[in-house]
Amino acid sequence: MRDVCVIGLGLIGGSLLRAASAVGRAAWGATDSEADAAAASADGFDASTDVAAALRRAGEQDALVVLAVPLPVVGEVLREVGKHAPGCLLTDVTSVKAPVLASVRSFAPDARFVGGHPMAGTAESGWRAGNPALFGGAAWVACVEDDTDLAAWAEVARLALDVGSHVVPLTAAAHDEAVARISHLPHLLAAVLATVGAEGGPVALALAASSYADGTRVAGTRPELVRAMTEGNREALLPVLDEALGRLGAMRGSLASTGGLAATINAGHEGAQALAEWRAQTPAGVRVSLTAPDARDGLRALGARGGRITAITEDVAIGEVA
């Protein structure tokens, strides 16, 4: 099993250092946060604040470097990668993929990079919030671009599988479009709902029940995390926001004119059923040879159909799709 070097020891990085160690991988971490480094060391992990040294060691040992830092500092850390481990095997766990890919091409162009995003997290942050089971059962997107090195892709996928996730192969663009819909839009609608609700004062808060609590829950997430992912995904998010605004505007017009909301409410009900039906499907097994000439297309087609990779042999990705 390949060694793992985790840069950033917050919730995700800290959980990954624990999880990789737990499955028997040699793993070390580094972070700018003295508090996180001290806490990780105190818990018995190989952690320091010397990011340069950690990266050099990764370069020497051909370890898999995992960038687990917030999106706004990814560029800065990639400069360090370019300097101390220029040709390393590299992935990240950031919630937006196209901007990270662009940064890698600027700052660490020789890295064997595969964009990654484990769809796991909590509202907590920092080393203390982490746990090795964080990735169990989660979707872990591992990006496949036209120039992706499939051996590197398989290494990233193996790490994700080792820590309990299943792997979803997608392009960075397909990932960003999907998360704009199912993660970033929910966060922004929750923020507006929580604002409009609170504007109603004590009466509104006193009457708030489960529909309000459900609809505003993610508005409690730390604002800097929500800003990083939504602002960082601006290009993919704008058209999705416009789609939502168009539907909301049409609804408002219909309520004001005919008084009818059937179109909006029925479409929403169908959407809710689509998710329930999707989750109730019985998937069928698939195999993608990683050495076939069209392997990248095969992986991306699987991801585009909502499929997942659940195991990897030496050169075959084994998965399922409904």
Add this chain to the structure above:
Amino acid sequence: MRDVCVIGLGLIGGSLLRAASAVGRAAWGATDSEADAAAASADGFDASTDVAAALRRAGEQDALVVLAVPLPVVGEVLREVGKHAPGCLLTDVTSVKAPVLASVRSFAPDARFVGGHPMAGTAESGWRAGNPALFGGAAWVACVEDDTDLAAWAEVARLALDVGSHVVPLTAAAHDEAVARISHLPHLLAAVLATVGAEGGPVALALAASSYADGTRVAGTRPELVRAMTEGNREALLPVLDEALGRLGAMRGSLASTGGLAATINAGHEGAQALAEWRAQTPAGVRVSLTAPDARDGLRALGARGGRITAITEDVAIGEVA
């Protein structure tokens, strides 16, 4: 304890017939639904499909009549009330209050009417979905208008308290404005989110995690229930929708121009904290004499501050407010 006559034996009416019976009140029900009437009778309750007879009996015994029918048929049932029990003690459990008040004034003007709304429910419907514990811990709005008969108000409040709810005194207008914010807007945003999410196809559904599941949960509610409450609250809902649309539009403009979403996200976080802080408050006890000349103002002021009534003696409402 006053007898109770429940018209409509679906989820809410059926639960109330059970709950009122469970606390030892004489209670009977009637419904147009042969299935619900048969199911209620089979469960040992006094239930029939003869709404006119149930109402006449309520008039004769001065029972409290509870309208538990969907909003679209409230007017029709109120005509029956005006015909068979014109001066009865009357309340309802509908999710919108001003339109019901207007209907009562048209169709049963002599009823001693107090608008009501227990903030309880599930996505289920029909007699079989009911249970006597449905109202435990719920806010039950009991409306106080300038001409509300406070003896009738106290009767409605006592029923709500008997079945485990606390009572929130509000005008119909204040109720409708608040539920537009914390119930109807959440349902409509969830519908649009579920639609935009499903438009993302299998990739989006495969990546959907808790933010999407939370944000779309109420989109699974039966469309006719959501339509009844939102379309029925058109007057109060339109300005709230416009407030939300204004905030969403400003957010969209900010993302497109400066790329910044801090204002939206910070306001949402403050809104989420406002709810958490509201719920963490320690309330102080209050008493409102129901025979005082300003009793209606006192009750409404308590409700406007987010307070609640938790007990009623012969002529004093005892409650708490933070």
